[in-house]
Amino acid sequence: MITRQFSHLFLILLLAGCAGTKEPVTPQNGTTPGTPPELQVRTVSGEWVAASGGAGGTNSFETFKNYQYTLEVTKNNQQLDIALASADVDVQYALFDPLGQRISVSSLSRSAVNSFTVNAGTYRVVACAARRAVGKFTLTVIGTNSNPALIPSQILQSNTQNWGLLGGGGQDKTFKNHFYTFEVTEDNFSVDLELESADTDVELVLYDPLGEKIASDFFNARYRFKVIAVKKGIYTVMAATDKRASVGNYRLNVIGKVKSLQRVESQATTVKGSWPNKNTTDTYTVELTPNASPLDIDLSSADTPARIELQSSDGKRIVYNVLTSKSNYILRQDLPKGTYRILVSPSPNLDGGAGNYSLSVHGQFANFKKL
Secondary structure, three states: OOOHHHHHHHHHHHHHHHHHOOOOOOOOOOOOOOOOHHOOOEEEEEEEEHHHOOOOOOOOOOOOOOOEEEEEEOOOOOEEEEEEEEEOOOEEEEEEOOOOEEEOOOOEEEEEEEEEEEOOEEEEEEOOOOOOEEEEEEEEOOOOOOOOOEOOOOOEOOOEEHHHHHHHEEOOOOOEEEEEEEEEOOOOEEEEEEEOOOOOOOEEEEEOOOEEEEEEOOOHHHHEEEEEEEOOOEEEEEEOOOOEOOOEEEEEEEEEEEEEEOOOOOOEEEEEEOOOOOOOOOOEEEEEOOOEEEEEEEEEEEOEEEEEEEOOOOOOOOEEEOEEEEEEEEEEEOOOOOOEEEEEEOOEEEEOOEEEEEEEEEOOEEEEEEE
16 A cells, blocks of 8 residues: 555655656556555646647636646545646646635646645646646646546637738727637636737737627737636627738637637628719718627728718718828727718818729628719
8 A cells, every 4th residue: 555655755756757857757547456546646648739829827727728627535634645747848736625715826847746635525726837838747646536637628719810901900899800709608617818910919809798898908919818707608709900900810719618719700892983073972882781780981092181971871970080181981889780871072171182092891781882
């Protein structure tokens, strides 16, 4: 029979062995026949890989980018020995009791070991490494009646996407940015969202099932992430550029108890036109198909300052550009379903005149046409 003193010694030897080898020492599960289940050596291994975005960060114990395990202890006053080791990266673990209260957090190192006295119940241990770190690790426990059980989770990935030639919409809620929905399948867990671009600074926004913004990350950076506790339901995430019209590729990852990442369908159209003189106005109509949808209208002209006016179908003004320029836009949030008119014209002031223009519209619409 292996004594508690021997199990503690085993963990010390395990960590000592890791220091001089390329790979972590991986002891075999189990011991000699007749060893009580709670004194058997139980080992699991894992690896953070770049394709999945690496690890979830130190002191970040709710994200499934880190490895989450449950430990079953069947006796009261049971010694529980835990060792986490890696030859590749510094690692850290945290132990939580059956009520979800944190018992202990290890220091950050290539090997972390500790011994606890616990009562019967289901415990949680989280294996962590620095955010986006990659490498292998080995988790070893003595004092449980079964191997550490990995809590299942999923990673949903957009793969490489592009905001297009006209770029994204900046920090505004607009379909110049890209929206995705996903489903959270279980209550009382956290979801981890990350957005990355090699080309431009990005912004990340999360909306709850009612469409309310519940999380965002706005700073100048090409990598954004957010970890937030959520309930079951359909959530929406906006993958945005930091500045309006910035162009480039991006990748979006959603990690947790999640499924069904889907891009929200929207439309974009661009037309070219010309004004023969400053008194010309071109009118277009567009039909918004959903309720409470944003409409984004871009107008540019290399020849003359110009302006946009948005009207209801019966010609009532909703909004227009007070100041004219050679590049202008209107963004209107939460417009009801229906038909709208878009009027584009040179500046009514003396600086306006004949010229060519380009008009772009982003939203969820149909039947865009010129009158």
